[in-house]
Amino acid sequence: MANFLIKRLVLLIPVFLVVSVIIFMIIHLVPGDPIDNIVQIGSTPQQKAALTAKYGLDKPLIVQYAIWFGKLMTGDLGEAIILRQPVSSLIAQNLPHSLILGSLALAFSTVVGIATGALAAIRRDSWVDRTVMAVILLGSTVPSFWLGLLMILVFAVHLGWFPVSGARSWSALVLPVLTIGLGGVALVARVTRVAMMDISRRDFVMMLHAKGVPPWRINLQHILRHALLPVVTILSLRIGWILGGAVTIEYVFARPGLGSLLITSLNQRDYPVVQGCLLMLAIAVMLGTLLGDVVQALIDPRVRERTG
Amino acid sequence: MVKSSSLRTILLSPRGGISAIVLLVVMICAVFAPLIAPYAYDIQSLRDANLNPSWKNWMGTDEFGRDLLSRMIYGARTSLSVALTAISISVAIGMSLGATAAYFGGAFDRLVTAAVDLTWSFPEILIALILIAIIGPGLNSTMIAISIAYLAQFTRLTRVQIMALKSETYVEATRSLGAGHAHIIFRHLLPNALTPVIVAGMLATGDAIILEATLGFFGLGAQPPTPSWGAMMSSGTAQIFIAPWIIIFPGLAIAITVIAINLFGDAVIDVLDIRRQLRDS
Numbered sequence: 001m002a003n004f005l006i007k008r009l010v011l012l013i014p015v016f017l018v019v020s021v022i023i024f025m026i027i028h029l030v031p032g033d034p035i036d037n038i039v040q041i042g043s044t045p046q047q048k049a050a051l052t053a054k055y056g057l058d059k060p061l062i063v064q065y066a067i068w069f070g071k072l073m074t075g076d077l078g079e080a081i082i083l084r085q086p087v088s089s090l091i092a093q094n095l096p097h098s099l100i101l102g103s104l105a106l107a108f109s110t111v112v113g114i115a116t117g118a119l120a121a122i123r124r125d126s127w128v129d130r131t132v133m134a135v136i137l138l139g140s141t142v143p144s145f146w147l148g149l150l151m152i153l154v155f156a157v158h159l160g161w162f163p164v165s166g167a168r169s170w171s172a173l174v175l176p177v178l179t180i181g182l183g184g185v186a187l188v189a190r191v192t193r194v195a196m197m198d199i200s201r202r203d204f205v206m207m208l209h210a211k212g213v214p215p216w217r218i219n220l221q222h223i224l225r226h227a228l229l230p231v232v233t234i235l236s237l238r239i240g241w242i243l244g245g246a247v248t249i250e251y252v253f254a255r256p257g258l259g260s261l262l263i264t265s266l267n268q269r270d271y272p273v274v275q276g277c278l279l280m281l282a283i284a285v286m287l288g289t290l291l292g293d294v295v296q297a298l299i300d301p302r303v304r305e306r307t308g
Numbered sequence: 309m310v311k312s313s314s315l316r317t318i319l320l321s322p323r324g325g326i327s328a329i330v331l332l333v334v335m336i337c338a339v340f341a342p343l344i345a346p347y348a349y350d351i352q353s354l355r356d357a358n359l360n361p362s363w364k365n366w367m368g369t370d371e372f373g374r375d376l377l378s379r380m381i382y383g384a385r386t387s388l389s390v391a392l393t394a395i396s397i398s399v400a401i402g403m404s405l406g407a408t409a410a411y412f413g414g415a416f417d418r419l420v421t422a423a424v425d426l427t428w429s430f431p432e433i434l435i436a437l438i439l440i441a442i443i444g445p446g447l448n449s450t451m452i453a454i455s456i457a458y459l460a461q462f463t464r465l466t467r468v469q470i471m472a473l474k475s476e477t478y479v480e481a482t483r484s485l486g487a488g489h490a491h492i493i494f495r496h497l498l499p500n501a502l503t504p505v506i507v508a509g510m511l512a513t514g515d516a517i518i519l520e521a522t523l524g525f526f527g528l529g530a531q532p533p534t535p536s537w538g539a540m541m542s543s544g545t546a547q548i549f550i551a552p553w554i555i556i557f558p559g560l561a562i563a564i565t566v567i568a569i570n571l572f573g574d575a576v577i578d579v580l581d582i583r584r585q586l587r588d589s
Contacts, residue, residue, distance in 0.1 A: 015426055022438065029442045141566040143518045145525050146559030149541065153552050164548075237429070244431030248522055252545075263526045266441060274441050281434055289429045 004304050019282045027271050037271045040081050078272035087276040098257040102246045105180035113188025121196035122219050139186025148179040148252040165254035176253050180245040191234045195227035236292020240285035314579050324575030330568035338385040345378035350533040358551040368553045379535040386536040391516035394454035399509040402462025410470035424460045432457040445528040454516050469501035504585040514569035537562050
C-alpha cells in the first residue's frame with residue numbers, strides 16, 4: 001500500500017509542473033506589460049522597479065518561472081493588487097471555508113447517493129425507482145447555481161429557515177451543501193442503481209436465493225458490497241466535479257471561500273490572487289483524485305497490483 | 309449514420325417526440341428572435357422597473373424596466389449559438405486529434421494521451437476559468453474556453469473508436485490498394501466512428517449551455533446589454549426580494565432546454581444502441 005501511495009504521488013509531480021507553468025503564464029499571456037498585472041494600483045516607479053527585480057521580469061521567461069516557482073515553494077504567492085495583502089494570507093483565510101463546504105458536500109453526496117440508488121435498485125420499476133430516476137435527471141440537468149438561487153428564494157427569503165448568505169453560523173451551510181449535494185447524489189445514485197441491477201443478475205446471487213438467504217441480507221450484504229466498487233471508481237474520477245461545484249455555489253451564497261475569491265478577483269483582474277486560487281483549486285482536485293484512488297485501492301486489491 | 313427509419317422511431321417515442329418539439333421551439337426563438345420578441349431587448353424604462361408579470365409583460369420586467377420575455381428570447385440566441393459553436397469546434401478538433409493519434413500511434417499518440425489524461429480529472433468549469441483568466445471575459449472567450457474544456461472528451465472517444473477500427477480487414481485492404489493515410493482516416497475510419505462522437509457532442513451541448521450560463525452568471529461571459537440567460541440571473545440576484553421572476557424564468561429556460569437535450573440524446577442512444585460505446589470511453 002505504501003508503495004502504491006508513493007507511485008501515485010510521484011505521478012502527480014509532472015501534472016503539477018504542467019499546471020504551474022500554465023498558471024504562471026497567465027500574467028504573460030494577458031494583454032499588457034506583466035509588471036502592470038502584478039503591481040498594486042498607485043505604485044511608484046521605485047516600487048515597480050523593486051517588483052521587477054524581485055521577480056526578474058527583465059530576465060528570460062524560463063528564469064522568471066524558476067524564480068516564481070521557487071517563491072511558490074516557500075509559500076510566497078505575491079501581493080494582491082486590489083486587496084493589498086499577501087495572496088497566501090488571503091488563501092489561508094478562505095481555504096477553511098471551502099474545505100468544510102467541499103467535504104460536507106462530498107459526504108452528503110456519497111451517503112445519500114448510495115442510499116437512494118440502492119433503494120431504487122431494490123424497489124426496481126416501482127414509484128420509488130421512478131421518483132429517484134426523476135431526481136437523478138433533475139440533479140444532472142438543472143444548473144446548480146439556479147438551484148441555489150431557488151433554495152435561497154424558498155427556504156431563506158420566504159420561509160426564513162436559513163440565512164440568505166454568508167458563513168456566520170452552521171445553519172448557513174445547509175443550503176449550499178444541499179445544492180452541491182444534489183448533483184453529486186444524482187451521479188452516485190445513478191451508478192449505484194445500475195451496478196446493483198447488474199450484480200443482482202450474477203450466478204452467485206441466484207445461489208444465495210436458492211440457499212434461502214433472506215432478500216434484505218442478499219441486497220445489503222452481498223449485492224451492495226459488490227456495487228460499491230464502481231461507485232468508488234466514479235467518485236474518485238469525479239471528485240473534481242464536486243469541488244468545482246463548490247466554486248460556483250460559494251459565489252451564489254456569497255460565502256467566503258476560494259471560489260468566491262477567484263470569481264471576484266477575475267472580475268477585478270487581480271492576477272496574483274487569480275493565480276493563487278487557481279493553483280490551490282488545481283491542487284485540491286489532484287489531491288481529491290488521489291484520495292479516491294487510495295480508497296479504491298484499499299477496497300480492491302486488484303487496483304493496487306495493477307499500479308504497483 | 310442515422311437512417312430515416314431510426315429517426316422516425318426516435319421522433320415517435322414519447323420522450324424523443326416531446327423533447328424534439330421543445331428543442332424546435334427554443335431553436336425557432338433563437339433564429340427568429342427579432343420577429344418573435346414583443347419588445348427590443350435593450351429598451352430601458354426606469355419607470356417600469358421590476359414590474360410583476362402581466363398581460364403587457366408576460367414575464368415581468370428587470371431592474372432597468374426591460375421586458376424579460378424579449379430578453380429571454382434573445383437570450384436563447386446567445387446561449388444556443390455559443391454552446392453549439394463551441395461544441396462544434398471541440399468535436400472537429402477532438403476528432404482530428406483523436407483519429408490521427410490513434411492512427412499514427414508513437415510519440416504523437418503518447419503526447420495526445422498524456423494531454424487528455426492531464427485534463428481529464430479537472431472539472432470543465434476550472435479549465436474554463438483558467439482560460440478566461442488568460443483571454444479575458446466576453447462571449448468569444450466563453451466560446452473558446454468551452455470548446456477547449458470539452459476537447460479531452462471528444463479526443464478520447466474518437467481515439468478509442470479508431471483504435472478498434474484500424475486493425476479491421478477493410479482498412480488493411482484499402483491500404484494494400486494504395487490508399488493514402490488521409491484517405492483512410494477521413495473516408496473510411498472517421499465515418500465509422502462518427503455516430504458515438506456526434507451523440508456525445510449533442511449531450512455535451514446541454515452541459516455547455518449550463519457552463520455558458522455559469523460563466524455569464526459570474527459576469528465573465530456575455531457583457532451588458534447583450535442578453536444571456538446566465539447574465540440575466542446574475543443581475544437578478546440583487547432583486548431577489550422584490551422581483552424573483554428575474555432569476556426564475558431564465559433558469560427555467562436553461563433547465564427545460566438541457567432536460568430536452570438529455571432526453572432526446574437518450575432516445576437516440578437507445579435507438580442506435582450505442583450506450584456501450586459511449587460508456588467505454
